[in-house]
Amino acid sequence: MTSRLEALCVEKGLKMTGQRRVISQVLSEADDHPDVEEVHRRAASIDPRISIATVYRTMRLLEDAQVIERVDLGDGRARYEEASADHHHHLIDTRTGRIIEFASPELEAMKERIARELGYKIVGHRLEIYGVPLDEEDERQ
Amino acid sequence: MTSRLEALCVEKGLKMTGQRRVISQVLSEADDHPDVEEVHRRAASIDPRISIATVYRTMRLLEDAQVIERVDLGDGRARYEEASADHHHHLIDTRTGRIIEFASPELEAMKERIARELGYKIVGHRLEIYGVPLDEEDERQ
DNA sequence: ATCATACTGAAAACCGTTCGCAATCCCAGC
DNA sequence: GCTGGGATTGCGAACGGTTTTCAGTATGAT
Ligand SMILES: [Mn+2]
Ligand SMILES: [Mn+2]
Ligand SMILES: [Zn+2]
Ligand SMILES: [Zn+2]
Numbered sequence: 001m002t003s004r005l006e007a008l009c010v011e012k013g014l015k016m017t018g019q020r021r022v023i024s025q026v027l028s029e030a031d032d033h034p035d036v037e038e039v040h041r042r043a044a045s046i047d048p049r050i051s052i053a054t055v056y057r058t059m060r061l062l063e064d065a066q067v068i069e070r071v072d073l074g075d076g077r078a079r080y081e082e083a084s085a086d087h088h089h090h091l092i093d094t095r096t097g098r099i100i101e102f103a104s105p106e107l108e109a110m111k112e113r114i115a116r117e118l119g120y121k122i123v124g125h126r127l128e129i130y131g132v133p134l135d136e137e138d139e140r141q
Numbered sequence: 142m143t144s145r146l147e148a149l150c151v152e153k154g155l156k157m158t159g160q161r162r163v164i165s166q167v168l169s170e171a172d173d174h175p176d177v178e179e180v181h182r183r184a185a186s187i188d189p190r191i192s193i194a195t196v197y198r199t200m201r202l203l204e205d206a207q208v209i210e211r212v213d214l215g216d217g218r219a220r221y222e223e224a225s226a227d228h229h230h231h232l233i234d235t236r237t238g239r240i241i242e243f244a245s246p247e248l249e250a251m252k253e254r255i256a257r258e259l260g261y262k263i264v265g266h267r268l269e270i271y272g273v274p275l276d277e278e279d280e281r282q
Numbered sequence: 283a284t285c286a287t288a289c290t291g292a293a294a295a296c297c298g299t300t301c302g303c304a305a306t307c308c309c310a311g312c
Numbered sequence: 313g314c315t316g317g318g319a320t321t322g323c324g325a326a327c328g329g330t331t332t333t334c335a336g337t338a339t340g341a342t
Contacts, residue, residue, distance in 0.1 A: 020320090052299095107248070110247060114243060120234070120273065126215065127267065132261065133262075134260050158289065159338085177329080197330060
């Protein structure tokens, strides 16, 4: 079965190896924001011969090919998600680690305006919100 | 001469050593966003006996005491600035590395509103904009 | 001044990530 | 189908920023 990301890779002319096929499948099936170790864990459960070095290399390859996107959530490691047409940001529940995605055209417009007023054209940006559920806000850590 | 940050440290009850005094002075005089190595370089030019390990330890101490704030600008290392009453964000010129500070109450309010709508109370957030000067936007890398 | 305690410097450990290298794989061309 | 050569892999070593360990030193309350 050829996965969504595998098709994308072929389309972009990348050489398809067994490892890349497995990693593409793992990423196609993921609906979260796994880090490299987690991708490796999932890939290894399909084919245990895959090394972590290859996962690192493949993530970079796929990122460069714009098949996936790197997400920096402030914990020391890189997380990834499938590249998608709809740009969004993340709200991280600091109690549970749960990640909620959100998009806000108004916010994007405002950020655009701020940059323009400073004399700049935006080439990239980053926004994350860390929060706790409203109904638990008075609970002790 | 006791620096602004040194006074703050004393106020917070931190034991004042020669090293902490020098690092406090360096940070008081800084008007940029130095990383640990840069702080160490500046501190060592005042007292060459200061080790980088002590700078790392002191930065963490001052951060925990909320005397300074850690800034993550996406290059792999931590940068710091004096903690100040006025919250702000950074626009990074990707051509020169120049950092421009900005604040936007509207943007803060919007972010507050987004979190509330998702059922969350904000405990922290991060926003950086990467850009190039408007009048150079068509120049090649 | 004394002394317990906190702090320091130097080196080692750490952690996520990249690299060097020899062995292996992929696939375009036959 | 088979083959050859360039790309890819697995492994371990190296990397860069940061933290820790530990023996020696400085601090500040008494
Ligand atoms: Mn996402
Ligand atoms: Mn700043
Ligand atoms: Zn955005
Ligand atoms: Zn803000």
